[in-house]
Amino acid sequence: MIRLSVDLMGADAGVAELLKGLYLFHKRRLECTFLLFGTRAALSSELKRYPLPKHLFEVVYAQDYVNSDAEVFRTLKSGIDTTMARALHSVVSGQAQGVISAGNTGVYLALSRFILKTLEGVFRPAIISQIPTCRGESVMLDLGGNLDNSSKVLVQYALMGKIFCQKVLGVESPSIGLLNVGTELQKGTDALKEAYDMLKHQKGLNFYGYVEGNDISKGTVDVVVTDGFTGNVALKTGEGTMRMMSFMLNRVFRSSFSARCAGWIAKPFLQDLKAYFDPRVYNGALWLGVRGVAVKSHGGTDSIGFSHALETAYDMVRINIVQEIQNTLLQQISTSE
Template sequence: MVCLSVDVMGADSGVEELLKGILLFHSRCPECKFLIFGVESDLSLGLKNFSLSQNLFDVIYTPTYVRSQADVFSTLKAGEDTSMSCALRSVFSGQSQGAVSAGNTGVYLALSKSILKTLEGILRPAIVSQIPTCRGESIMLDLGGNLESSSKSLVQYALMGKVFCQKVLGVEFPSVGILNVGTELQKGKESLKEAYELLKNRKEINFYGYVEGDDISKGTVDVVVTDGFTGNIALKTGEGTMRMMSYMLNRVFQSSFYSRCVGFIARPFLQDFKAYFDPRVYNGALWLGVRGIAVKSHGGTDSIGFSHALETAYDMVRMNIVHEIQSTLLQHDFS
């Protein structure tokens, strides 16, 4: 039985919405067990509207939680038993196999690295997630874990992204590209050029070369490698574009009686379109490169999105992704 530790504090949507997400995922995966961490005053109030089986849901009250405005350094220095740190420690101790939080991103990543530690040989962990493309889905990393990345870190992202893509998307020999401002060899930062030179002769990597911003949605490569600053902006831009497209479609089909009639006829196709590009389906980014499963949910997600973050953690546990990454790193010198 897979057991997940869930920090239900610090999200924009509130404790009750995240509890709804847990129950939504539980309805899809009834065999999963949960350790739910939170401050008693907030969590007990949210639990009043839910009936949880004691066999599958253990509630653990913590003295405090990480606020959305919390400073990373100050939080680590304080060393308090927050709902976030307790959830991660339960993974480290073996009480659970994965942790999920929608709280403060910077603190969550720092605590994950501090508590779970990094895998042997990893310079810096990276945030990885699936993204929808014209060809299906691709993998992209880093999505905000490290604002700057050295050439060696980018090479490690490529290797970890390859393994992640093989396991999650089932692509046998995924193509890997470095996100750049152009495909010409002379363009880009020095770290990108150095990473290009390191990757182009690696037989273990199906290296495509440089890709540009529009190649992400095209699905030109299976794995897009970038630094966290660029990756996070690209991710948020894509999510914003999805929402804009959904808004504009609704606006167009509500503009007149004729358009409403057309919209009614096209409703099944529009629903499929909306479902495919719904950012909530892709909610749940994995902190890849640490010794445990740590999944970060968007802070502003709803119950549907949070259920998908839990599903991501559950799938990563079943795929034993941490072991797969470590085994691959030990086979090659990518330090």
């Protein structure tokens, strides 16, 4: 039986919306149990609105929570009794197998690294997530964990991305691309050029080469490797584009009577399109490279999006992704010695 720790505080959407998402996920995964972390003032009254079975849900109250304006260093120094920190500690103690939070991203990543620790051999953990493409789904990392990375870190991201893609998407030999401003060999930073040369000679990697921004949506490669600054910008640009497409289609099909008739005829197809490109379906990014499953949900997501973040955490625990990454890294280290 899988048990997940859920930090219900600090999200833009509020406690009620996250609890609604938890309830949606619970109806899909009746066997999963939960530790719910919150402050008594915010959580006790909201829990009365949802008929959550007491034998599956245990509530843990903390004195404080991490708000959106919290500073990383100050929270690390004094934030032990926050809902976020206590949820992470529950994974270390073995009370739960995974943790989910929609709170402050910077603090969550710092606390995860501080409390869970990094896996042996990992230079820097990365945020990884699945993304929709014209070919199906790809994965991309880093999406904001580290803003600037060396060539060695990028090479390690490629290896971890390969393992993730194999275990999550079932791709036997995933193709790997290095995100750059062009595909020409002379383009890019020194770190990218060094990473390219290293990846080109890396055994066991299906290295495609450089890819550009438009290759992400094309699905040119299965794994897109980049630094956290570029990855985060690309991710949010893609999400914004998907929302703009939905808005524009809505406006076009409401612009006239004939357009509304056409929209009514096309409605089933448009609903399928909207569902495929709905950013909420892809909500839930894994903090890859730490000693435990730590999933970050968008702070502004709704109940549907939060339920998908919970699904991500559940799947990562189920396939034992942390141990898979650790075993592969240790094998690589022993081979290179």
